[in-house]
Amino acid sequence: MTDRDLRRLIMIREVRREDIPACVDLIRRSFMTVADAFDFTEENAPRFTAFAISTDRLYWHFDKEKRPMFITEVDGMPCGYYSLLDQGNGECELNNLAVLPEYRHIGLGKQLLEHSFVIARQMGCHSMNIGIVEENTVLRKWYEQNGFCHIGTKKFDSFPFTCGYMQRKL
Numbered sequence: 001m002t003d004r005d006l007r008r009l010i011m012i013r014e015v016r017r018e019d020i021p022a023c024v025d026l027i028r029r030s031f032m033t034v035a036d037a038f039d040f041t042e043e044n045a046p047r048f049t050a051f052a053i054s055t056d057r058l059y060w061h062f063d064k065e066k067r068p069m070f071i072t073e074v075d076g077m078p079c080g081y082y083s084l085l086d087q088g089n090g091e092c093e094l095n096n097l098a099v100l101p102e103y104r105h106i107g108l109g110k111q112l113l114e115h116s117f118v119i120a121r122q123m124g125c126h127s128m129n130i131g132i133v134e135e136n137t138v139l140r141k142w143y144e145q146n147g148f149c150h151i152g153t154k155k156f157d158s159f160p161f162t163c164g165y166m167q168r169k170l
Helices: 004-011 017-037 055-063 110-123 138-145
Strands: 012-016 071-073 077-088 091-099 127-133 149-154 162-169
Touching: 004 149, 012 110, 017 055, 017 071, 017 077, 017 091, 055 091, 077 110, 091 110, 110 127, 127 138, 138 149, 138 162
Parallel strands: 091 127
Antiparallel strands: 012 071, 071 077, 077 091, 127 162, 149 162
């Protein structure tokens, strides 16, 4: 299969309420690779996304917060996700950008990220914020290559890692 054939099979669409359980599974599985790489467990990092995301939380984002939520499918199989949170003052936060491990390194993350820029601009945002595991230098470099600048860090007692914060002007 060529890259062109693959691109024809890729679809990014809005999440429907019935997609929420599949999105939770997708996010958990995607973030679990980070947990494994950095030795995060449910005991030492219970609030890390791989352990903290739940159907109740995503239903809250969907029903109450009305967050824009998107899922990527390749040939009908859910394999990527992101949501946006309007933070006011023309800023939004990119949440839970995730691609399942078996679908990585074929450009899906970049497509989701570029899609998020379009949606954020449509929401009236002029900048996008994101929080990452600061020690994940590979991810930080990827975001920097996609126009994000590192703007700070914060250490929380509830995490065995440092939270890194990045921003991109849209």
